[in-house]
Structures are given as structure tokens and as C-alpha cells.
Amino acid sequence: xxETARNTYQLQITTNSPxxxxxxxxxxxxxxxxxxxxxxxRYRIAVASGTVGVRADTVIVPPCSxxxxxxxxxxxxxxxxRNSHFTRTWDAKMSVNSEAARQELINxxxxxxxxxxxxxxxxxxFSKVTAGTGGVYGEYISHIPPAPSIAxxxxxxxxxxxxxxxxxxxxxxxxxxxxAASAIRSTKAKLADDAxxxxxLAVNNADKAPKPAAFPLRMAMMQLFAQDLITTLxxxxxxxxxxxxxxxxxxxxxxxxxxxxxxxxxxxxxxxPSQTEQVFLAGYDTLIRIFNPKYYGAAGGMREALEPFLGxxxxxxxxxxxxxxxxxxxxxxxxxxxxxxxxxxxGGLAAWCDxxxxxxxxxxAVSSTKVRxxxxxxxxxxxxxxxxxxxxxFVISERLYAEEK
Ligand SMILES: Nc1ncnc2c1ncn2[C@@H]1O[C@H](COP(=O)(O)OP(=O)(O)OP(=O)(O)O)[C@@H](O)[C@H]1O
Ligand SMILES: NC(=O)c1ccc[n+]([C@@H]2O[C@H](COP(=O)(O)O)[C@@H](O)[C@H]2O)c1
Numbered sequence: 001x002x003e004t005a006r007n008t009y010q011l012q013i014t015t016n017s018p019x020x021x022x023x024x025x026x027x028x029x030x031x032x033x034x035x036x037x038x039x040x041x042r043y044r045i046a047v048a049s050g051t052v053g054v055r056a057d058t059v060i061v062p063p064c065s066x067x068x069x070x071x072x073x074x075x076x077x078x079x080x081x082r083n084s085h086f087t088r089t090w091d092a093k094m095s096v097n098s099e100a101a102r103q104e105l106i107n108x109x110x111x112x113x114x115x116x117x118x119x120x121x122x123x124x125x126f127s128k129v130t131a132g133t134g135g136v137y138g139e140y141i142s143h144i145p146p147a148p149s150i151a152x153x154x155x156x157x158x159x160x161x162x163x164x165x166x167x168x169x170x171x172x173x174x175x176x177x178x179x180a181a182s183a184i185r186s187t188k189a190k191l192a193d194d195a196x197x198x199x200x201l202a203v204n205n206a207d208k209a210p211k212p213a214a215f216p217l218r219m220a221m222m223q224l225f226a227q228d229l230i231t232t233l234x235x236x237x238x239x240x241x242x243x244x245x246x247x248x249x250x251x252x253x254x255x256x257x258x259x260x261x262x263x264x265x266x267x268x269x270x271x272x273p274s275q276t277e278q279v280f281l282a283g284y285d286t287l288i289r290i291f292n293p294k295y296y297g298a299a300g301g302m303r304e305a306l307e308p309f310l311g312x313x314x315x316x317x318x319x320x321x322x323x324x325x326x327x328x329x330x331x332x333x334x335x336x337x338x339x340x341x342x343x344x345x346x347g348g349l350a351a352w353c354d355x356x357x358x359x360x361x362x363x364x365a366v367s368s369t370k371v372r373x374x375x376x377x378x379x380x381x382x383x384x385x386x387x388x389x390x391x392x393x394f395v396i397s398e399r400l401y402a403e404e405k
Contacts, residue, residue: 129251159194166280293347383396
């Protein structure tokens with residue numbers, strides 16, 4: 001092991017991953033850490049090719065917490081990530097068609113979820129997917145403690161605009177994809193530097209009890225959805241897509257069911273620059289709920305919650321013009337009504353409407369509910385029109401929603 005900087009250690013091993021993990025953790029165990037060290041200790045392990053999707057692993061160990069990290073086992077599966085930042089790089093060769101690769105993805109997501117839930121934190125990023133010249137590549141990340149040095153690591157491509165697609169991802173649909181793609185295409189920014197997409201899964205929902213699929217399966221589908229989205233954005237020869245190269249998609253978890261909470265914990269995480277403008281991508285049905293005082297407790301609660309939220313965030317609202325929410329004109333009229341006193345009537349400010357951009361959606365109704373119904377009845381042709389290719393393979397292969405009541 002060679003010390004390459006005061007607090008950075010590089011351990012290079014050329015072997016397949018199980019042995020590499022063991023040796024790596026053994027080295028961590030043997031090392032005594034100086035509790036006065038202010039900086040994080042960074043270990044990097046490189047493993048030889050031959051294991052699906054694995055190229056390199058990095059563990060960043062905060063001082064004073066290493067005993068719990070290396071306490072019990074050298075097995076990757078039982079490793080306690082609570083105080084560590086773990087990234088695992090994968091590449092597009094990881095095929096959703098391989099049962100072993102899917103299982104590995106689900107296992108990693110389950111570990112990441114349990115690490116997040118034990119942490120008591122309100123927000124984390126568990127994975128990053130990037131559009132590169134050679135295709136899609138990305139990293140799995142364990143729960144990330146809110147340490148400044150790590151925040152700096154993740155800020156290398158500081159976004160001016162952070163699009164946030166908050167969803168139950170149960171499962172992610174083509175409607176979600178079109179909302180995200182349309183938002184990304186709407187920016188003329190050089191995306192690698194100026195814009196970022198965050199796919200955010202709330203482990204608590206304002207209205208719904210947790211239902212199938214389990215959260216690790218949804219996290220796995222977020223990963224596949226992100227790859228499909230990048231494929232969509234980069235495969236077209238249209239000039240509007242040229243900036244997608246370099247786009248990073250962060251995958252996150254949050255405990256907060258409400259948008260004002262999600263926005264605050266993202267801002268307070270330190271993972272994005274303070275001047276980053278958040279743009280939440282949501283549907284018309286969700287806009288109605290954001291401006292419903294029933295979610296905000298006592299009188300004045302809505303204003304207290306939404307004023308700081310809409311101060312830092314915009315809402316890009318996609319109209320949902322299938323039968324449940326009325327037609328396009330009705331939806332435009334609802335927003336006009338909010339501006340003309342409707343919001344003040346419920347304790348809000350008419351000016352909040354300036355933070356809302358209403359955009360057209362698809363005429364055809366696409367929803368996660370429809371996907372679950374199609375999956376349950378084994379209707380592959382319907383699935384094709386509702387979800388992206390990798391998500392479709394995952395839903396069918398893992399028999400998701402097949403038993404749903
Ligand atoms: N077809 C659509 N058009 C416009 N917005 C949509 C559409 N589908 C989903 N959304 C929006 O995307 C966000 C996340 O959606 P969500 O995960 O609740 O999907 P859903 O299809 O509405 O789910 P479910 O069918 O399980 O209720 C919400 O703000 C929702 O309004
Ligand atoms: N007032 C609010 O902030 C508010 C109200 C209803 C739902 N939500 C959230 O909107 C997101 C989408 O909700 P559904 O999955 O129920 O469509 C969820 O994260 C949910 O918790 C927020």
C-alpha cells in the first residue's frame with residue numbers, strides 16, 4: 001500500500017473481486033487511524049476485469065469511525081456502509097438480460113437502502129449515471145455522509161439547474177421519461193456543466209402506503225430507467241440532443257414525502273452548489289396536491305412551507321389530459337384561477353404561479369398503475385407502450401406485479 005497524499009492511500013490489486021475485497025478490507029483493519037485527522041481517508045482498489053461490470057472501487061473512510069466499518073467481516077455483503085462512502089463503477093456491459101447481473105444490482109440496491117435507512121439522514125444519492133462518448137457508465141454509491149470533502153467530490157460538475165423527478169418509480173414509465181427528456185431538451189445549457197437530473201425516490205409517500213414493488217427493486221429500475229433515458233437522448237441524430245453527452249443523472253433517496261421538505265434536504269445536503277436552481281418535474285395531478293392546504297397542518301402552514309420552497313425551486317408541470325383530470329383548457333384555466341385569487345383564498349400567494357411552468361403532455365394515458373395492470377395480465381404488447389426497454393425486461397424477468405391484488 002502506497003501513501004500518495006497525506007490522507008489518500010491507493011491499493012492496487014490485480015485479481016478478481018472477492019479476493020480483492022477481502023484483501024482490501026484486511027488492509028483497512030490493519031491500519032490504525034489518527035483520530036485527529038480532519039480530512040477523510042480515501043482508499044482506492046482496482047480489480048482486474050472478469051467480474052461483471054466491476055472496474056474499480058473506492059472507499060472513503062471518515063476518521064474516528066473506522067472500527068465500526070471494519071469490525072466484523074471481510075465479506076462485501078456484510079460490510080457496514082454506515083460511515084463510509086463506497087462507489088462501485090459499472091459499465092453498460094452489465095446486461096439486464098442476465099439473471100446474475102439483475103440479482104447483483106438488486107442486492108447492491110438493498111444494501112444501499114438499508115445503509116440509508118440506518119443513517120437517519122433525510123437524503124442521499126446512491127448512484128450516478130453518466131452519458132459518455134462510449135455509451136453509458138456509472139457508479140453505485142453507498143449512503144453518503146454529509147461530509148464537506150465528499151460534497152466537494154460530487155460537485156465537480158456543479159449544476160446551475162437541477163431537474164428533480166420525484167416519483168414512486170413503481171415502476172418508472174415512458175411518461176416519466178418524456179417529462180425528463182423534455183426538460184433536459186428545454187435547456188440550451190451545456191449539460192455536463194450546467195444541468196443535472198436527479199431521480200428521487202421518497203421512501204415515504206404523502207398519500208400512499210408502500211406497495212409492490214419493494215424499494216430495492218424500484219431503485220434497480222431507476223438505474224435501468226436512467227440508462228434508457230440516456231440511450232434515448234443520445235441515440236437520436238437530432239441536433240437538439242447533442243448536449244446530452246456528459247449529462248449526469250443522480251439517483252437519490254429521501255424520507256420526506258412533501259416537496260418543500262425534499263427541496264430543503266437537497267439544498268442542505270451540500271451536494272449541489274447553493275445557487276443551484278431546483279426544477280421539480282411533476283404532473284398536473286401533483287400540482288393540485290402541492291397547492292392543497294390539507295397537507296400543511298394549521299392555518300398559515302402552507303405559506304410557511306411553500307414560500308422558501310418556491311423561492312429556490314420552480315415547478316415544471318406536465319399536463320395530464322386523460323379523463324381523470326379534465327382537458328387541456330381546464331388545466332390551463334385552473335392555473336389562471338390560482339393567479340386570479342385562487343391561491344390567496346387558500347392562504348397562498350398569487351405570485352407563486354410565476355414559478356410554475358405548464359407544459360403539454362401526451363394525449364395517451366400512461367401511468368404506473370397501467371403498467372402494473374399490464375404486467376399482471378402478462379400483456380407484453382401493452383408494456384411495450386408504457387415502459388422503456390430495460391425496465392420492460394426487468395418487469396417481465398423479475399415477474400413484478402404478477403401477483404398484485
Ligand atoms: N402521464 C403523465 N403525465 C403527466 N405527469 C405524469 C404522468 N405520469 C406521472 N406523472 C407525474 O410524475 C410524477 C411521479 O408520478 P408517479 O410515480 O406518481 O406515477 P403515476 O403514474 O402517477 O403513479 P400511479 O399510477 O402509481 O399513481 C407525479 O408528479 C405525476 O403527476
Ligand atoms: N403537498 C405535497 O408536497 C405533496 C402532496 C401529495 C403528494 N406529494 C408527493 O408527490 C409525489 C408523487 O405522488 P404520487 O406517487 O402519490 O403521485 C410523492 O413523492 C408524494 O409524496 C407531495
